[in-house]
Amino acid sequence: MTIVINMRRGLDKRKLMVAARLIREGKLVAFPTETVYGLGADALNERAVRRIFEAKNRPADNPLIVHIADFEQLKELAQEIPKEAKLLAERFWPGPLTLVLLKAENVPRVTTGGLDAVAVRMPAHEIALALIRLSGKPIAAPSANISGRPSPTTAEHVAEDLYGKIECIVDGGETRIGVESTVIDLTERPPVLLRPGGLPLEDIEAVIGKVRIHPAVFGKKTDVAKAPGMKYRHYAPRAEVIVVEGSRERVEAKIAEVVEELKRKGLRVGVIGRESYGADEFYHLGETVEEVARNLFRALREMDKRGVDVIVAEGVEEKGLGLAVMNRLRKAAGYKIIRV
Structure with missing residues (x-):
């Protein structure tokens, strides 16, 4: 059975403690962000993260994005934080921007799709931030849908795909932006746009200069997915x-x-x-x-x-x-x- 927690009228920390406890217990919780709904689990709990892949029927080499609520958490997830990361985080976090950095040892490879790099962002949504803080965990969260389907922008969309497969859905109403975060790879020089998203590339280049666009953005096949949405068919309806x-x-x-x-x-x-x-x-x-x-x-x-x-x-x-x-x-x- 899936618990649905109604927060359409705004954040209720008392109610959200239920979802936070489930995260700490290794369970799966769908929650709203400013982009789309995410399917969350403790990013450092390998067993919990594997359940995300199982619930979504997601390929194991498709990396997840880790959501944090405080810049200090980034230091626990990344080997080093380059100056570009600090500049972008200062300007755009919380917000629809994901940074790809070399991962720290404690980040399980299942979370990163087997890669040496980890994708991290700080969502601009009070419920998402509160859930991360109340759970005390960085939360790995891809979109809360069956892999390949259109991403969910309401709790109803989440339920259509995942009701009965996950422990909890936090209903925070419709998301504000409607497409996923922009993903920038800072392990490369110059930085690389891996996935366009809710933050325009022009805004990013205004802060750190020229960013190369990965060919996968325009449909060229790639053998390695350093970010979600690069390698497999995504966002597709049945029609x-x-x-x-x-x-x-x-x-x-x-x-x-x-x-x-x-x-x-x-x-x-x-x-x-x-x-x-x-x-x-x-x-x-x-x-x-x-x-x-x-x-x-x-x-x-x-x-x-x-x-x-x-x-x-x-x-x-x-x-x-x-x-x-x-x-x-x-x-x-x-x-x-x-x-x-």
Whole structure:
């Protein structure tokens, strides 16, 4: 049985002590962050961390992100803290930024996907921070969903995938950003963007200078995943996804054409974007890139509920959060992309 703790009205430390005790006991707790819901366990408890992989059906070489509530905890997890890490943490923590550093000896390899590096971030969410502090543990937490599925931005999404498989879900309402954290590898020179996310690359480069973008961000296959979302198919609904990207006018014309063609084949078609283009189902993602990011995973899950066969997704410009949105859409589509 899974306990659901309702905190939609805000942090209640008395209630949260139940979840904190479960973390200390080696159990699994789903909790909200500013990005998506995480599935948490004591990052230094090897048995507990293995249960995360089992519950999610997650490949063992897909590393986890360790969540902390205090910069001092980083010293317990990393061999060394380079100056770039201090600068970025000072500027952006708590926030949607994950730093990859050489791991300390006490961090189990199961937590890092077998790598010598550990991914760490400090979430900007009062419930997440309180859970870490009350448990007294750094918390390893990937997204709280079945691996490969769209990430959860509500407790209901978590329950759809994991109810009965984990001990507790802390319901803190809908997440604010809607896409996962940005991951920067500081074990390389220059630093490398491993995954675009809730913090735009432009903001990071304004602090530490030029950052190289890993080819996996744009779909090139990689044998080693130094961050979540690099190696395997992610964020995918059950329906087929097709992404149409390019100039706005051409994209609009092409989506209308694709929708008409698919419907002629007898398929039930959904569109996620700014307009319906004659589709059977439509989800308006929003007018700003921030709204699109916030609504993206909810839209993909909603289209599955509506029973569509194909989802046609309208691309956005790859600036700011747009880089993260397009990374998620392309992966959800298995790189079935129409460029116009």
